[in-house]
Amino acid sequence: METALLKKTLNESPAAYAVHNVLNVTSEIGQLKTVLLHRPGQEIENLTPELLERLLFDDIPYLKVAREEHDYFANVLRENGVKVLYLETLAAEAIKDQGVKTQFISQFIDEASVESESLKEALTEYFNSFSNQDLINKMMAGIRREELRDFHRISLYDQVNNLYPFICDPMPNLYFTRDPFATVGNGITMNHMRTQTRNRETIFAKYIFKNHLQFKDAQIPFWFDREEDTSLEGGDVLVLSDTTLAIGISQRTDAASVEKVCRRLFQNNSKFETVLAFHIPSSRAFMHLDTVFTMVDYDKFTIHSEIEGPLTVYEMTKHNGKNGLKIKIEKQDMKLEDILKKHLGRDIALIRCGNGDKIAGAREQWNDGANTLAIAPGEVVVYSRNHVTNKVLSEEYGVKLHIIPSSELSRGRGGPRCMSMPLYRENL
Numbered sequence: 232m233e234t235a236l237l238k239k240t241l242n243e244s245p246a247a248y249a250v251h252n253v254l255n256v257t258s259e260i261g262q263l264k265t266v267l268l269h270r271p272g273q274e275i276e277n278l279t280p281e282l283l284e285r286l287l288f289d290d291i292p293y294l295k296v297a298r299e300e301h302d303y304f305a306n307v308l309r310e311n312g313v314k315v316l317y318l319e320t321l322a323a324e325a326i327k328d329q330g331v332k333t334q335f336i337s338q339f340i341d342e343a344s345v346e347s348e349s350l351k352e353a354l355t356e357y358f359n360s361f362s363n364q365d366l367i368n369k370m371m372a373g374i375r376r377e378e379l380r381d382f383h384r385i386s387l388y389d390q391v392n393n394l395y396p397f398i399c400d401p402m403p404n405l406y407f408t409r410d411p412f413a414t415v416g417n418g419i420t421m422n423h424m425r426t427q428t429r430n431r432e433t434i435f436a437k438y439i440f441k442n443h444l445q446f447k448d449a450q451i452p453f454w455f456d457r458e459e460d461t462s463l464e465g466g467d468v469l470v471l472s473d474t475t476l477a478i479g480i481s482q483r484t485d486a487a488s489v490e491k492v493c494r495r496l497f498q499n500n501s502k503f504e505t506v507l508a509f510h511i512p513s514s515r516a517f518m519h520l521d522t523v524f525t526m527v528d529y530d531k532f533t534i535h536s537e538i539e540g541p542l543t544v545y546e547m548t549k550h551n552g553k554n555g556l557k558i559k560i561e562k563q564d565m566k567l568e569d570i571l572k573k574h575l576g577r578d579i580a581l582i583r584c585g586n587g588d589k590i591a592g593a594r595e596q597w598n599d600g601a602n603t604l605a606i607a608p609g610e611v612v613v614y615s616r617n618h619v620t621n622k623v624l625s626e627e628y629g630v631k632l633h634i635i636p637s638s639e640l641s642r643g644r645g646g647p648r649c650m651s652m653p654l655y656r657e658n659l
């Protein structure tokens with residue numbers, strides 16, 4: 232059904248019809264046409280208190296309600312003309328070919344820290360017993376030790392090391408589809424994530440973009456690859472305009488990765504002329520660039536007040552020297568407002584989370600009040616719980632809000648932008 236939706240999208244939009252142009256994101260706010268989500272699954276039910284810190288969760292969401300909230304989010308998008316695709320469906324469709332499926336299972340097991348050869352063999356057999364969709368869901372959910380009982384002769388190693396309940400950890404962060412890859416122009420950064428738990432997520436994107444019928448022959452440029460040894464996460468990537476890309480140097484993204492993306496964009500004659508590297512504090516409250524500021528309109532951004540600056544930004548521009556491409560890097564200490572004004576060519580309004588109130592600001596920023604998803608200029612999806620920020624957005628700045636419930640989804644520390652990866656936006 233999701234493939235049917237994707238085909239429909241391609242047919243509806245003449246620009247997207249050409250195979251080489253299945254992706255198009257040249258701004259943060261252009262009318263959203265196609266988006267990738269993941270509906271929270273059994274991976275959430277496999278969370279236990281001991282796993283939370285390592286798996287980057289702050290609490291255990293109640294899956295039933297998390298799904299209801301997520302379905303509400305997806306419906307808001309559909310009702311506003313957005314085609315919603317699901318990661319889990321595309322991943323299952325991408326492994327239709329038996330050779331691809333075999334390779335995929337083997338790579339998944341290699342990257343899942345499975346302890347022994349006998350367990351790897353049992354797991355391979357177990358995985359092969361599922362239909363493609365059930366296989367993907369199962370991989371995402373994690374494999375409990377007792378599930379392999381019928382597939383596995385217990386070795387001495389397994390008897391000694393059988394206390395940890397999982398053979399493969401659950402992947403609870405998958406519903407934050409913003410992070411494992413990022414659409415930039417008509418290409419993607421296929422990310423190498425900071426932590427092992429999240430880096431495993433990028434396998435699904437790899438197989439989708441390399442093997443899914445809708446993408447594999449589309450000659451999609453990769454501005455970054457998951458095989459890189461430096462880290463890059465999609466929440467740090469903001470497409471400010473069709474010529475300017477912003478990337479955070481953050482808790483999750485290395486300066487070296489920003490430079491690699493910049494070089495590839497410039498070398499491959501993309502339209503991007505400037506890459507701005509925002510150096511933000513390395514802490515959980517700041518996590519990614521989109522945790523502290525997101526674009527809601529041509530001239531409006533929601534922000535965490537601690538990001539106003541002055542902050543250090545490295546402006547990278549392209550120079551064709553005698554010996555080929557050169558990147559000019561200029562360090563600037565500027566206020567956020569002035570940086571954005573300089574690069575967007577207009578006065579900018581920064582809308583503070585919690586209306587600048589110290590307590591409301593800290594509370595609402597923690598619950599992703601600054602993490603809005605624009606579906607059109609001046610029209611954003613926001614969490615209901617951030618009522619102070621929402622009131623300012625709507626009443627003082629005239630922003631059209633689509634408010635979604637947020638009790639359970641917010642426990643994973645991500646908002647509407649984190650929970651979505653745009654594949655196609657109309658150009659402004």
Ligand SMILES: NC(=O)NCCC[C@H](N)C(=O)O
Pocket residue numbers: 286287288404407409410429465466467518519521522643644645646648649
């Ligand atoms: N772009 C984002 O800020 N994504 C939110 C990711 C939350 C997730 N629990 C994480 O720590 O990676």
